[in-house]
Amino acid sequence: MRNITSAATMQRLALGWRRQGVRIGFVPTMGYLHAGHMSLVRRARQLVGRAGKVVVSIYVNPTQFGPSEDFSRYPRDLKRDQALCRVQGVDLIFVPSDEEMYPKPFSTFVTEGQLSDAMEGQSRPSHFRGVTTVVAKLFNLVLPDAAVFGAKDFQQAAIVQRMTRDLNFPVKVVVAPTFRESDGLAMSSRNKYLTGDLRTQAVVLWQSIQKVQALVRKKRTLGAASLKEQLREFIELQPAAKVDYIEFFDPVTLRPVNEVRGGTHLALAVFVGQTRLIDNAPL
Amino acid sequence: MRNITSAATMQRLALGWRRQGVRIGFVPTMGYLHAGHMSLVRRARQLVGRAGKVVVSIYVNPTQFGPSEDFSRYPRDLKRDQALCRVQGVDLIFVPSDEEMYPKPFSTFVTEGQLSDAMEGQSRPSHFRGVTTVVAKLFNLVLPDAAVFGAKDFQQAAIVQRMTRDLNFPVKVVVAPTFRESDGLAMSSRNKYLTGDLRTQAVVLWQSIQKVQALVRKKRTLGAASLKEQLREFIELQPAAKVDYIEFFDPVTLRPVNEVRGGTHLALAVFVGQTRLIDNAPL
Numbered sequence: 001m002r003n004i005t006s007a008a009t010m011q012r013l014a015l016g017w018r019r020q021g022v023r024i025g026f027v028p029t030m031g032y033l034h035a036g037h038m039s040l041v042r043r044a045r046q047l048v049g050r051a052g053k054v055v056v057s058i059y060v061n062p063t064q065f066g067p068s069e070d071f072s073r074y075p076r077d078l079k080r081d082q083a084l085c086r087v088q089g090v091d092l093i094f095v096p097s098d099e100e101m102y103p104k105p106f107s108t109f110v111t112e113g114q115l116s117d118a119m120e121g122q123s124r125p126s127h128f129r130g131v132t133t134v135v136a137k138l139f140n141l142v143l144p145d146a147a148v149f150g151a152k153d154f155q156q157a158a159i160v161q162r163m164t165r166d167l168n169f170p171v172k173v174v175v176a177p178t179f180r181e182s183d184g185l186a187m188s189s190r191n192k193y194l195t196g197d198l199r200t201q202a203v204v205l206w207q208s209i210q211k212v213q214a215l216v217r218k219k220r221t222l223g224a225a226s227l228k229e230q231l232r233e234f235i236e237l238q239p240a241a242k243v244d245y246i247e248f249f250d251p252v253t254l255r256p257v258n259e260v261r262g263g264t265h266l267a268l269a270v271f272v273g274q275t276r277l278i279d280n281a282p283l
Numbered sequence: 284m285r286n287i288t289s290a291a292t293m294q295r296l297a298l299g300w301r302r303q304g305v306r307i308g309f310v311p312t313m314g315y316l317h318a319g320h321m322s323l324v325r326r327a328r329q330l331v332g333r334a335g336k337v338v339v340s341i342y343v344n345p346t347q348f349g350p351s352e353d354f355s356r357y358p359r360d361l362k363r364d365q366a367l368c369r370v371q372g373v374d375l376i377f378v379p380s381d382e383e384m385y386p387k388p389f390s391t392f393v394t395e396g397q398l399s400d401a402m403e404g405q406s407r408p409s410h411f412r413g414v415t416t417v418v419a420k421l422f423n424l425v426l427p428d429a430a431v432f433g434a435k436d437f438q439q440a441a442i443v444q445r446m447t448r449d450l451n452f453p454v455k456v457v458v459a460p461t462f463r464e465s466d467g468l469a470m471s472s473r474n475k476y477l478t479g480d481l482r483t484q485a486v487v488l489w490q491s492i493q494k495v496q497a498l499v500r501k502k503r504t505l506g507a508a509s510l511k512e513q514l515r516e517f518i519e520l521q522p523a524a525k526v527d528y529i530e531f532f533d534p535v536t537l538r539p540v541n542e543v544r545g546g547t548h549l550a551l552a553v554f555v556g557q558t559r560l561i562d563n564a565p566l
Contacts, residue, residue, distance in 0.1 A: 011453055021302050107397035108415070108449035114390035132391070133450075136419075140451040166391035167416075168423040170294055 001085060002092040007100050007141050013092070014055075014143040023052035026144035026171075028135060031058035032075040033084045036179035036187035040148040041088045043176045047146040055142050056085050057094040059101065063109075064130025075192045094142065101137065110136045110167070112159045115254045119247050119267055120155050120278070131156055132163045139169050146172040150179075152186045154267055154280040158254060178279075180206065186279045193275040201238040202272045205279040208235055208246075212266055216283045222260045224248040235270055244269035244276060251282065284368060285375040290383050290424050296375070297338075297426040306335035309427035309454075311418060314341035315358040316367045319462035319470035323431040324371045326459045330429040338425050339368050340377040342384065346392075347413025358475045377425065384420065393419045393450070395442045398537045402530050402550055403438050403561070414439055415446045422452050429455040433462075435469045437550055437563040441537060461562070463489065469562045476558040484521040485555045488562040491518055491529075495549055499566045505543045507531040518553055527552035527559060534565065 004010045017024055025044030029037050037056075044054045058081055065071035078095065085093050109129050116128040139147070149157045157175045164173050179187045184206030185199075194202050208231050215222060228246045235241050249256050251265040260266075260283065267280035287293045300307055308327030312320050320339075327337045341364055348354035361378065368376050392412050399411040422430070432440045440458045447456050462470045467489030468482075477485050491514050498505060511529045518524050532539050534548040543549075543566065550563035 007451060011451065015453060018301055019304050103448075105397060106449055108393065108395045108446045110391065110393050110419075110450070112391045114388060136393075137449075137451045140453060143453070163391045165386075166389055166420075167393070168290060168294065168420045170298060170423060170426070 001082070001090055003082065004092060004094050005096055005100065007096055010092075010094050010096075010141045011143070014141065017053055018143055023048040023146075024142060024144045025052055025054045026057070026138070026142045026147040027054070028057045028059075028138050028147065028149075030060045030074065030189065031081050032077055032189035032192065033058075033081045034179075034187045034189065034191075036150055036152065038084060038088050039179050040150055040176050041085070041090060043174060044146065044148045045089060047148070047172070047174065052145075053091040054089065055092045055094060055144065056090050057096075057138055057142065059094075059096055059134070059138075061101070061130055061134040062098060063102070063133055064127050066124055066127065069124070070190075075189055094138075101134070109133045110163060112163050112166075115155065115159050115162055118155075118249070118254060118256070119245055120269070123244050123269060123276075128156070128159055132159060135160055136163065136167065136169070139164075139171055144171050146174055148174045148176050151175050152178040152188065152279065154251075154265070155254060158251075178281075184210070186277075188277065190275055190277065194272060198240055198273045198275070201240050202275075202277055204235050204238045204241055204272075205268060205270055205277055208268060209266060209279060209281045212260070213281065213283055216260060216262055216264070220261060224256070224258050224260050227260055231268070235268075238272070240273045242271040244271060248283075284365070284373055286365065287375060287377050288379055288383065290379055293375075293377050293379075293424045294426070297424065300336055301426055306331040306429075307425060307427045308335055308337045309340070309421070309425045309430040310337070311340045311342075311421050311430065311432075313343045313357065313472065314364050315360055315472035315475065316341075316364045317462075317470045317472065317474075319433055319435065321367065321371050322462050323433055323459050324368070324373060326457060327429065327431045328372060330431070330455070330457065335428075336374040337372065338375045338377060338427065339373050340379075340421055340425065342377075342379055342417070342421075344384070344413055344417040345381060346385070346416055347410050349407055349410065352407070353473075358472055377421075384417070392416045393446060395446050395449075398438065398442050398445055401438075401532070401537060401539070402528055403552070406527050406552060411439070411442055415442060418443055419446065419450065419452070422447075422454055427454050429457055431457045431459050434458050435461040435471065435562065437534075437548070438537065441534075461564075467493070469560075471560065473558055473560065477555060481523055481556045481558065484523050485558075485560055487518050487521045487524055487555075488551060488553055488560055491551060492549060492562060492564045495543070496564065496566055499543060499545055499547075503544060507539070507541050507543050510543055514551070518551075521555070523556045525554040527554060531566075
C-alpha cells in the first residue's frame with residue numbers, strides 16, 4: 001500500500017493509471033476509520049475489480065468545519081487508519097496536508113444551491129461549500145471511475161451526486177448503506193466522543209427512526225408537524241439529548257413534506273452532551 | 284472533423300482518447316470564430332502535436348451573460364465556424380445545446396472570489412461565475428491536457444488559471460496573445476456590431492494603450508488617477524465612445540496600483556455606441 005502526501009504525485013499516479021486503462025475506485029474520508037468506512041472500501045473494490053486500484057483519502061478538511069466546530073479536536077489516528085486500509089487491501093492512501101490542499105492564495109469554491117440550505121446546511125452554514133469544494137479537488141487529483149460515499153451522510157451524498165452531474169465529473173457516485181453498531185447506533189468517527197452514559201443515550205436516534213418506521217407501516221400517512229413534536233419529546237427524555245433538527249422530506253428533492261408516508265425520508269441531528277450526531281433512513 | 288452535440292458522447296470520446304494516451308488540446312469559444320480563435324487553435328495543435336486531438340467548443344454560455352446583455356443577439360454562424368475549424372485541422376467541434384449543458388434542475392456553480400470582483404466583474408456581476416462554471420464543465424467533458432485562452436480576456440484567463448490550480452484540474456492553461464486587425468482593434472466576435480463610423484472610432488482602445496505605453500517608456504512612473512482622467516478625455520473625444528472602466532493593476536494579483544510603471548497592466552472597457560469593447564496590455 002502506497003502512502004502519498006503530495007497532490008502532484010497523487011495526480012501523476014492517477015493519470016498514469018487512467019492511461020493504462022486501470023479503473024480507480026475512491027473512498028474519501030476524514031480518517032479515524034471504522035467498520036463503516038471499511039464497507040465503503042469493499043464496495044469500491046467490487047466496483048473496480050481486482051485489477052483496479054482502490055484509493056482512500058484521509059483528510060480532515062478545514063473548509064467544511066464552522067468556526068465553533070470540532071475541527072481541531074476531530075479524532076485522528078493515522079497509524080491505525082493505515083493498518084485498517086492495509087488489511088482491507090487498499091492500494092493507496094492519500095494523506096495531504098492543508099498546505100498541499102489549500103495553497104495560498106486560494107479563492108475558488110464549488111457551491112450547490114438547491115439541496116444545501118436545509119438540515120445540515122442550516123445548522124452548519126458553509127459546511128457543504130467545503131464538502132463540494134474538497135470533493136471536486138479530490139476527484140481531480142484521484143481521477144476515480146467510481147467514488148463511494150456513506151448513506152449516513154444522506155444530504156452530503158445527494159449534494160455530491162448533484163455536483164458530479166452538474167459539473168460533468170466523469171465519476172460514478174455510489175452511496176453505500178449506513179453501518180451500525182449492534183445496538184443500532186450509526187457508526188461515526190465522532191462516536192469516540194461518547195463516553196460513559198452518553199454512549200447509551202446515543203441509541204435514541206436509531207430508536208426514533210425505528211419508532212417512526214413502525215408507525216408508518218401501521219398508519220400509512222401521518223402529519224409531519226405533530227410527528228416531529230412527538231419525536232422531539234421522545235428523544236429529549238434522554239437527559240443529555242437535545243434535538244438540533246428533525247426533518248421529513250422527499251429523498252430526491254430534499255424538500256420537507258407535510259404528510260409522512262412510505263418513501264418519505266427522515267433525517268435527524270441530535271446533540272448528545274457536546275456531541276452532535278446525525279442519522280437518517282427511508283420510511 | 285467530428286461535430287458532437289451530446290455531452291455524454293463528448294466525454295466518452297475524450298475518456299477513450301485519454302485511455303489511448305492521445306493528448307487533447309482544447310479551445311473553448313462562443314463561436315462566430317475569427318482569426319484570433321484560429322491562432323488559439325494553432326497553439327493548441329502545437330501543444331498536443333500531430334498525434335494529438337484538437338477540440339473546439341462552440342457554445343454561447345447563457346450563465347455568463349447578465350439579464351440586460353447581448354445573449355440572445357450574440358452573433359452565431361455555425362456553418363462558417365465549421366468551415367474555419369475544418370480548414371484549421373480541428374479534430375472535433377463540440378456544439379452542445381443549453382439543455383445538454385444545463386439540464387434541470389441545475390444548482391452547482393464554481394466561483395472565484397479574489398480576482399473576479401474588479402473590472403469585468405464589477406461591470407458584469409455574476410459574469411465570471413458563469414465563466415468558471417462552464418469552463419469546469421467543459422474541462423470535465425473534453426478532458427484536455429492543455430486548454431488555450433486568449434489574452435484579450437486577460438482577467439478571464441487569470442481567473443481560469445486560478446480556478447484550474449485551486450480545484451486541481453489536470454489541465455495546462457495556456458494564454459495566447461491578442462490578435463488585432465491591421466489598425467490595432469483587438470479581434471472580437473462583437474466587432475460585428477460595429478457598423479459604419481463606429482468601427483473607425485473603436486480603434487481608440489488600441490490608441491489609448493499605445494499612448495500610455497509611450498508615456499511609460501518616457502516617464503518611468505506616472506500617477507494612475509490623473510492618467511485615467513487623461514485617457515478618459517482622450518477616448519471620449521470620439522463622439523460614440525463612453526468609458527466603462529480604465530484600470531491600472533498588478534498582472535498577478537489584479538489589484539489596482541496608484542503608480543503606473545513598466546510591468547503595470549492596463550485594461551479598459553469602452554462602449555462604442557451600444558457595443559461594449561475591452562482591451563488590455565502590459566505597459
